[in-house]
Amino acid sequence: MAETAAADVVVVGAESAPDDDLVVESLGHRIRRLRVARGLTQQQVVGSRYTRAFLGAVESGARMPSPEALAYFADRLGLPVDDLRYGRPANAAARLAAEHAAARRALSAGRLDAAERALTAVRRRAEHYRLSELAGWAGYHLAEAQLHRGLTEDAAARYDELAKALPDGCPALRAAVLARQAYCLLVTGDAPRAVAMLEGGLRDLRVAPPADADAELRLTNALMYTFLELSWRERARRLEREVTPLLGRVGNREWVAQFHAVAGQLRRDGELAEADRHLREAARGYAELGLTREIALCRWARGYVLLRAGRPGEAGTELRSAREMLGAVGAVLDHAGATLELAEARRREGALDEAGELAEEAARTVAACDHRELMAEADRVRGLVRAAQGDDDQARRLLLRAVDRYERAGLMGDVVITCRHLAELLLGRSERDAAAAVLRRGLRAAERLS
Secondary structure, three states, X not given: OOOOOOOOOOOOOOOOOOOHHHOOOOHHHHHHHHHHHOOOOHHHHHOOOOOHHHHHHHHHOOOOOOHHHHHHHHHHHOOOHHHHHHOOOOOHHHXXXXXXXXXXXXXXXXOHHHHHHHHHHHHHHHHHOOOHHHHHHXXXXXXXXXXXXXXXXXXHHXXXXXXXXXXXXXXXXHHHHHHHHHHHHHHOOOHHHHHHHHHHHHHHHHOOOOOOHHHHHHHHHHHHHHHHHOOOHHHHHHHHHHHHHHHHHOOOHHHHHHHHHHHHHOOOOOOHHHHHHHHHHHHHHHHHHOOHHHHHXXXXXXXXXXXXXXXXXXXXXXXXHHHHHHHHOOOHHHHHHHHHHHHHHHHHOOOHHHHHHHHHXXXXXXXXHOOHHHHHHHHHXXXXXHHHOOOHHHHHHHHHHHHHXXXXXXXXXXXXXXXXXXXXHHHHOOOHHHHHHHHHHHHHHHHHHO
């Protein structure tokens, strides 16, 4: 499954955000301009605390006001001190935050070029006005756009660059970047390092309680998802129990929805009602935020759960819908992942030709993107299709390569499953020694899994 993070929303400021308000202006000139605009004399601004001569020197650039004087002048001019210090227009932070949120929705809806233009403009103006956290979030979502396009290497480089320059006092932003750095490691086949990064981040966050609830939830979501990919389901469920009491204190609604999306995937046969409850809650949260791609990921997640509960027909319906939605928004790797899941559902229903075509399509995409886990999954599905079609030699080659790829990526649960499939194929060919060797390899993987 892809990690989760439906409205047609216009990106505020995407085309029209002016840069002429970014002209460099001296502090003294700004104070004079604002004073004149308000119809105030120098005496009215200085009151009884400072002299007109001092303010005149400040306005001419001959003197720099102390922090105390600057705060006093800001109060007399009727604006926050940082707005005066950095030349921020009225409500600049709120307006830029609204533009950023609109760009986030455009990104999720697949309007990538417009989203990137808007995010670039938001970041530029946020940096100019020294709104460092907002500038960081704009940079984060510019990296997300690369991941959306399937450009994992470019996205990883952007996350790494962000991590080196994060402003202090922004734990939620730091957690978001760290979670994505770990995800890129997982995608490129380094699951152990991804786990170590996330566990280290959580440990550091909790060193000096109270930890930021939003940051803790984001890192826990990422670790739960990684444990799910590694087939460490009980460890993921323990994390779920630990973090559930935090949900009422979390302000980021997208991350609350993300929690429910991952929790839903942890439920399987016998827990389908609970899985549906979590996934409905996730989809509701994403719909309220206008996040199209994430709604599609909930459909994929439900198909994932149904398939593992032995209900491939129902799973196929959900997966086909998810595949269409993800294709429509241009989410390259998510579309390929849902396509592979659909291929497996169709294989289990006996629609081998369709399953093979879907798997081949996905294999081409993930190979171009160098997504190691999905490359292994594509080999496994194609191998099982070929085995069902009677092409044992090709099935053997594909399944063995899947085992190798899963093992290199550290995905031992998938190594165990694939070794079982390969051993069954070999036993059907009366290659008992080869089958025994494969089963021993699977047992070694199972030992590492536990």
